[in-house]
Amino acid sequence: MAKELAKVYDPQSVEDRLYAFWLEKNYFHADVDPKKTPYTIVIPPPNITGQLHMGHALDETLQDILIRWRRMQGYSALWLPGTDHASIATEAKIVSAMKEEGLTKEDLGREKFLERAWAWKEKYGGRIVEQLKKLGSSCDWERERFTLDEGCNKAVNEVFCRLYEKGLIYRGNRMVNWCPHCNTSISDAEVEYQTQDGHFWHLLYPVKETGEMLELATTRPETMLGDTAVAINGADPRYAHLHGCHVILPLLNKEIPIVCDDHADMEKGTGVVKITPAHDPNDYEVGKRHDLPIVRVFTYDGHMTGAADKAAADELFASGRAAAGEPEVLDCGKYAGMTTMEARKAILEDLEAGGFLKSVEPLQHEVGTCYRCHNTVEPMVSKQWFVRMEPLAAPAIEAVRSGQTKFVPERFDKTYYHWMENIKDWCISRQLWWGHRIPAYYCADCGEMVVSREEVHTCPKCGGVMTQDEDTLDTWFSSALWPFSTLGWPDKTPELDYFYPTNTLVTGYDIIFFWVARMIFSGCEQMGQTPFDTVLIHGLVRDAQGRKMSKSLGNGIDPLQIIDQYGADTLRFALATGNSPGNDMRFSDDKVKASRNFANKIWNASRFILMNLSDEITSCRLPEKLETEDKWVVSLYNTLVKEVTDNLEKFELGIAVQKLYDFIWDILCDWYIELTKSRLQAGGETALAAQQVLVYVTANTLKLLHPFMPFITEEIWKNLPHEGEGESIMVSQWPTYSEELTFAKEEADFQKVMDIIKAIRNQRAEMNIPPSKKAKVCIETAEPKVFEDGAPFIMRLASASHVEVGGPFSPEGAVQVITSAARAFIPMSDLIDREKELARLEKERAKCQSDIDFVLKKLDNPGFVAKAPAQVVEAEKARLQTQKDRLEKILESIKALG
Template identity: 70%
Template sequence: MKKELEKVYAPKEFEDRIYQFWQENGYFKADPDPKKEPYTIVIPPPNITGQLHMGHALDETLQDILIRYKRLQGYAALWVPGTDHASIATEAKIVEAMKKEGISKEDLGREKFLERAWDWKRQYGGRIVEQLKKLGSSCDWSRERFTLDDGCSEAVKEVFVRLYEKGLIYQGERIINWCPHCLTSISDAEVEYSEQHGHFWHLRYPLADGSGWLELATTRPETMLGDTAVAVNPEDGRYKHLVGKTLTLPLVGREIPIVADDYVDREFGTGVVKITPAHDPNDFEVGLRHNLPVINVMTDDAHMTEDCGKYAGMERYEARKAIVADLEEGGYLVKVEEHVHNVGECYRCSTTVEPRVSKQWFVKMEPLAKPAIEAVKNGETKFVPERFDKIYYHWMENIKDWCISRQLWWGHRIPAYYCDTCGETVVSKEEPHTCPKCGATSFHQDEDTLDTWFSSALWPFSTLGWPEQTEDLKYFYPTNTLVTGYDIIFFWVARMIFSAVEHTGEVPFNTVLIHGLVRDEQGRKMSKSLGNGIDPLEVIDEFGADALRYMLASGNSPGNDLRYSEDKVKAARNFANKLWNATRFILMNLSDEITAPVLPDTLTLEDKWVLTKYNNLVKEVTENLDKFELGIAASKVYDFIWDYLCDWYIELTKTRIQAGGETALNAQKVLVYIMANCLKLLHPFMPFITEEIWQAIPNDSASIMIAKWPVYEDSLNFSAEEKDFEKIMDAIKGIRNARAEKNVPPSRKAVVYAATEHEELFRSCKAFFEKLASASDLQVAADWSIDGAVQVVTNDARLFIPMEDLIDKDKELERLNREKANCEKDIKMLSGKLSNEKFVSKAPANIVEQEREKLARAEEKMAKILESIQALG
């Protein structure tokens, strides 16, 4: 590493080099150490199909802040990286690529397809990892995991077999959510609902005996081909006499019964409901209660089946149009109403899902959910902010059995084997040798794979070696903090908690830090359709990773969305530039005697003031980080460095440094001490620039990454001196403001007369007024009476500046009279316009109002000009 700073702050020149330095020296690596307390974060594994986006950038930045902070505090801080195989998304990408070659999965066969999938993983799987490194993520890359690696796969099989043997995994025909595009089942949590405009079709179903009909309404007339009953409420007097009779299903001719069931709401619509057990979850339950047949009328890709007569082969919405037309022609359509309702869509591809009966594998959720709910209620795992525990409870308390099988080839294949002779099912981690039922030795494995979330639910412990009791697992588990967006509480967080409690007997993490989404500057969600996405890599290329990280961190408030702002990125870059230049000033004036950040024995008033401010900053930032108030902590470090260190203290030291001798050396020591420790406070947020500067200034460790986090010290609390110096600051600020109001340039010096009871204090700070308040001299007394002077009043002093020292009276009067003349013209013109009745009556109201506002501003300006002229008189 180099030992001096370039003249210009150029992050492109050093960020990659610094990251390589960190990796080569093993600073990211964490090992079990009995002398240290562990702190562990597991990364929410990004998909191998992924490209770094702003959501990733925020998520990884927050995790990196925490891990770097804890590392500096002396913890054995482990950040476990890894990626997810993402069954649906990855398989869809591969199938799409194959389609361009004119081949399908079936053409290749399972083995050849999986070879392609692994090639895909090798080609693209590492891409997002390299992008995370550009952001500065200090993960322990020696422990990188993949959800399909041998260790994670072993954990998946272990869990499946355990749950099956406990009766918590079962196979059965139930209603599930089916994506006709991805051609697989998906869980309830993977269905997103959007408001869509549709219709209620009111239909007549004739009684089979010809005595009349029943009217009902449906939003999905295409499913009527699979109706196997019509239901009414048993307490509904309108229909009691019809229960047990049959109807003739329109267009089909099949007789279906009228059944009574409490599920039907008498007050909704006509109180009559069509029952299609194969295509509606509620209808499925009604069908079980009444032993109704289940008729599936759709293929996997949402076309009508061969049993659907003239509609066979039609796409579902095409069939809907044809069926409605035929119902109208047959006299079965009563009316059509506009209807807005929530429609379920696949979260991966946004295709409308089809509820359908299918033979799948399920996890019984109620026994797993109860202890996971208790774990949060008793505080073993806390949500930050706390309000998110309500969302967690609501979902867990109303949870349904989890459909875990997927009709995909890429993923963990279900460890269930079927005897080729008798069909017996054997669940085992390895293929069985003999059938326990018939003794045969030939088996075939279940074709389906497991839901991606099944494996990622084990992530906090499978990545540390479970089910083996490894040293890593014993030391680093349970993990400490999970950082994730509020959009995957159901997908992932809840599943990790119930899986961990079930299989390890402990919660997977003690805190879940929830963040929001990164939106665009207008507050809109970033999306391809809007074209408003921001590529973090482009931002890093232009402004540097530190600027992007700081913008994301400082704008973050737990649980809330934040808006990306290029102006704020630029402001962060400007802050980095100010820090860079401040350091260069220190280095250019640094004595060779100073080799480490150590304070001098003798401290001046301003030294004690800045050290007290710094000491309080350490205490507050540490408290903020411990409470996950990362944005507040970032802003406080920024404010101290910019305002107190750069704008005040460094300016105050310039005179001392120029004077030379012991006072200069002491000032340099304080500057180095403050700068070195501020770099530590800033390091979690802006790691690259802090390391580059650390290597250039006197320091006490080979890398800032392995330095010690600053701690509050009572010996640095000079509260009396702090208050005294702030009396001087208030006076200087007041003088600056008064000069700025009168546009007095800094080069024009003026005598300042201070009337104060703190005479000795003000006299001792004469040099500060000369340096920072453009004072040619400072005269101090208990009181002054000076005519024609500008007065500045603070809590501790009255300050007088003779007007003639500030301005040339004749020239100022000349300027003010010119402004007065111009202002009089404006007032005359505006008053004339507004006194013209034609203008007021004919001009648009907003134009008239604008003219009135202009007149009011002109009159206000005139009053100030006259006041200034009078003051000079």
């Protein structure tokens, strides 16, 4: 007995049930299977603080499409999931919650704080994983990892120690990007530059030796307290007389040297620049070249330094434990304790009062901000841990140049090369408690430092007590190891041996610096081979107007709401439609509704097929004898298999899904089902054959569609006959192209019949002739047999009362329809009542002529033409031409009626 689908497709009643079924059957799990070829994708681990947004939805949808496709092709397809501990973001959330209780990190202490952090992770950390499941993500959840789990922590410590032992990790005082809000250092890649309104304050510094005033400009006057020199260009003739001289630093009345350095650009401003080595990257380099003192005037939480800060620094120097490059600290006196912005205001007032502020110039400039909290970053000399990047970058660059790893689209390798070839040493230490703690230990008695894989409690040098470094590692340090740490490294596991290197990394172009590059150089260094062969880059999901989605614009779209309203398949199909590698895409309600309509179209067509199936149809096989229309659809389906597979191989997912849409909607639903209705009604062998073809094409096309729309395809496929193919579409065999199913001649011949049907339909629609009005069709063609065989379809689908093939036929009193293979003549008398149509056309002609006369009268009036706005006159001229064109067509129609 034939199965029936519900009258209306209801995603809410289907999706959770099917996902639970897939989990129960363990279909997502990938085994180490020597008989199969592995295919591996590691998920870009979302932050445990994360909420599913459109970027995630796109990223996960693309990955799921690829993994479902490869799984159906017979690969041991592993999609390895996991989440990232997100040091800064997670710690910020926990600190914010503690603040409401009146607590700080220091109140709790490290151990108690971490207890809270892990409790928070247990409560909220799995939220985004559950949201990914709602999307239909077929990850191997048995292998889910977390960047702070025991295995990943072991891998992080191993890599840190290896790099340190090779001299590729070091600790020292260097210029870093400091976020006063997050109270930690961040790497260059984590600084986002924003255009902000600001000022150039033009200051005057007195020259000690000559008494003249040197003019210079700054955007950050509060840093002047840390100035240790003024620079001029040695080739600048304006200042040749000042070589070897000094200036008196205003407000502090402190003597600092004038140095000659190419950093001072003779073409910019006055050619004089203040040098603050502790708080500007360029000044820091000038300071190194001229052995200038480094004087810090900011605290790490964004205030001006005071007496206590200076005393602590002085004590460090006095103990002899100050490392090379350790900055001095200034007691900023009356400005101590002020925020940097408060100090700016006070310093400018004092400069103006002392006659040292010459002028103020407004400007717009690029300001570095923290990519997490978006507050302004302060460049700061600080003791941090760094990775020496140049030796690591070289093999990673070669891995892409040699083709071991390729970017799709290829143009993004230029972005990769630019960053890698100009890479700076990576600051990896963070002043946070939530994260991988740096495996370095210090002796309080003798200052000995030990880097170790195991905890060290006793100093190997003096026997004193050792304490571990307070800092944690940059989150990206652990995620850089993700492709191999998640597979068991540093242990040699069967999974690591089988699934590494992975195959495809799917990610956005905005993460090439943060993550992609770091994974490549980490894989090359630790594993001796690149971690993936392909990096598929996708763009951003923008709103319907092309704007970036943001809270400030209020234009964000919640993917979970779309899933709740329309289903996951609708969201996935909308995200895949129009998608092309590397390019941003627009998302709109119209796109969602079009996807929903497509799902309904598939459901209704499948429901019709099931309602017309005989109990004899139990499997998905073609009949021995195929009619011409069967060969036409089967041949088109066969081509679809080849093209969709090829598109997926090339990562052209948007093209593949458009071809599926066109075939399902136009070919299968709108045409082939209509073509088979008379056969289905006729019964007997012809009906059974039509049913077999319908089941074969539909079921296999659903397989092609499954990676894009997994739920609806599974629900329909489970109800279609599929004996011998398993109990789930997701583990059925991916269709393959077959030369035996290519019927080029029949396909071409039947397409000619289809073309004449479409042309006749279009002509009748233009003439407003209802389908119920039958008319004789006479066809002239050089291929009479094609149209004689196609006559039954022309009669039924083109509303023909009779089809005559031969000719020549007289065009008199007939409507002509022309295609590339034939010319059809339809007697006008069959289509319309001649006298009534002539009367109607005459009425139309009179009205049209009246409109023409009215406009001509206006345009012949000199007063109207002279006084009316030019655009109004042009609009009237355009209206006149439109009416003339319309009148010409009406007259042609009257003439045709005789």
